[in-house]
Amino acid sequence: MNDSLEEIYELEQSIEEKKICFCSKYLPSRFSVLCEHFVCGWDFYFPLLVALCLFSFATFTFNRMAIGLSNASVKIFYLVVYDLFSLLFLSSYIRTIFTDPGIVPINWPNLDLEQSCPKIPKKVMTDEEHELARLRPRPPRAKYTKRLCALIRKLDHICPWVANAVGFCNYKFFYLMLMYGFLTCLTGAFMIIPILTKPSRSKIGKEFLIPTLIIYGLFFLNIGNLLMHHTFLLLRNMTTLEYLEMSYAKEQGEDYPNIYDLGTFANVKQVLGQKIIVWFIPTGFSVKGDGYSFPTNGLDCPRNELRSVSSLSHPKTSEKTERSYGKISDDEIYNNHSQNQDDPVVQALGIPLTEDSIYIDEQTSQISTKY
Structure with missing residues (x-):
């Protein structure tokens, strides 16, 4: 306990000497990140900027087309339905970007020390802090990602389209973003196709409507694929990383029970909220839990999850579990995921599964990713 407290105080004293990223002033989910970290590179935000530009162009073109219609009732219907879905999509999108995905503080599970050390960051900044974060105790379902230099509660994946991790605190917004994005593209394409057959009904020419229809089609296919995948995960109470771990275990002939599956409803x-009335509203109101513990169905823990639970008291306790269940090698993980490169789910997520992207926790043998 004294050693941990001393490490935390030393960490607090070193913060003042470090340069904080300029982005942290404007992006709440990026606080305490150094500028030299990859997360602050332009290429991390490039997909986000592309998505916003395409969405803005499609929305502007559609609204201008609808305003130019001669039939007043059709015009109002088009504008109300499309703009409602667009507003809900944009609201969910923004909340996914700016919401902390659920970063575990460095001093966890000694959260009572936070009052005495208020300047403790949630992100690691040096190689020494990275090593400390990698080996420290972690809550169940939490994963460490090198891409954001943080331990995320119920980490699902790193989404390049939102320039953020998708975890416990923003998964609902991410799912609603997919749902309303799918409905927006479907509505836009459904309403533009009849206009293209009769160009005289609109003041917008084909040179604008055809690119807009192509944008809707591309987003419709990609978002639809992700929506089906995450609907499956939502109904099973799983994350993408847990899904990959389960797939790997089954290929090895091992049993991997889903201990968090409590039934569909x-x-x-657990994800969308306790009150049905707020399920489809991009708000965190009525979402139960804190992401540090989850109810289970009583099934036996899979070996990776058991390592996570057993390491809560002290990282060294996982050595006993490792002797009992064995340790997953780096080659096993890499070879397995390399074979899944053609998986449409993996492709849609945009996760390059290479030898460098797969990260194995040497202490707990949990599968994680740099991305």
Whole structure:
């Protein structure tokens, strides 16, 4: 305890000497990140900027087309339906970007020390802090990602389209973003196709409507694929990383029970909220839990999850579990995921599964990713 407290105080004293990223002033989910970290590179935000530009162009073109219609009732219907879905999509998108995904503080599980050390960051900044974060205790379902230099509660994946991790605190917004994005593209394409057959009904020419229809089609296919995947995960109460771990375990002939599957309705309530009335509203109101513990169905823990639970008291306790269950080698993980490169789910997520992208926790043998 004294050693941990001393390490935390030393960490607090070193913060003042470090240069904080300029982005942290404007992006709440990026606080305490150094400028030299990859997360602050332009290429991390490039997909986000592309998505916003395409969405803005499509929305502007559609609204201008609808305003030019001669039939007043059709005009109002088009504008109300499309703009409602667009507003909900944009609201969910923004909240996914700016919401902290659920970063575990460095001093966890000694959260009572936070009052005495208020300047403790949530992100690691040096190689020494990275090593400390990698080996420290972690809550169940939490994963460490080198891409954001943080331990994320119920980490699902790193999404390049939102320039953020998708975790416990913003997964609902991410799912609603997919749902309303799918409905927006479907509505826009459904309403533009009849206009293209009769160009005289609109003041907008084909040179604008055809690119807009192509944008809707591309987003419709990609978002639709992700929406089906995450609907499956939502109903099963799983994350993408847990899904990959389960797939790997099954290929090895091992049993990997889903201990967090509480039933379809209970699973949906755990993510979208306890009150059905707020399920489809991009707000965190009525979402139960803090991401540090989760109810289980009583099944035996899979070996990776058991390592996570057993390491809560002290990282060294996982050595006993490792002797009992064995350790997953780096080659096993890499070879398995390399074979899944053609998986449409992996492709849609945009996760390059290479030898460098797969990260194995040497202490707990949990599968994680640099991305």
